[in-house]
Amino acid sequence: MNTLLKQLKTARQEKGLKQSEFGKKLGLPQSHISRIERGKTDPRLSTVADMARIADHELMLVPRRLVPVIRFMTEGGNDQEPMWKPDE
């Protein structure tokens, strides 16, 4: 499907928001959130941008040659954890 929508769903879940709460913050009905997350509808740009912001994210336009780097930074894993440890 659309990976962006999947990312949005997990972002919402990580915020601990259910679809109805999420929708209320956006002024959207729960049913619509559901349809969007499952890819049953093609939402408007403003809708997705709003959803992103509520979920502490941002919708950005990225030049293709930077995509791999950014992908690594975002889904590369939890960078609360160090990526390597010095030899002891």
Next chain:
Amino acid sequence: MNTLLKQLKTARQEKGLKQSEFGKKLGLPQSHISRIERGKTDPRLSTVADMARIADHELMLVPRRLVPVIRFMTEGGNDQEPMWKPDE
């Protein structure tokens, strides 16, 4: 207005495409491209994503704390040029 749309427009221009050519690659009429770029309409997610790809870009969902870094990478300037040179 929406900075993302402005970015899309300059991305198209940098590709040397006029609205009509751009639209043809997308299966969209020129009039629609015009309305979108001027913020007179709220396009669908798929439309914007398609426009991004044609313009050699990608629409990405980015965690808020990474936004400044990515902004620096993208609009930070031409990184064909090295950001520093070693002392000689």
Next chain:
DNA sequence: TTCGTATATGTGTAATAGCATATATTCATG
């Protein structure tokens, strides 16, 4: 002027968005 490009307008259609409701599904708790 004529040509190329960008923006504007109007009409018809298809799809999103709003609203209410129905149907799972899971998970407690008696």
Next chain:
DNA sequence: CATGAATATATGCTATTACACATATACGAA
């Protein structure tokens, strides 16, 4: 197990709007 509450998905029915298509206007350059 049964029952009920909380969550997620589904459906039907309107209203609003993106989108398709044609056409018109504006403006600058050759």
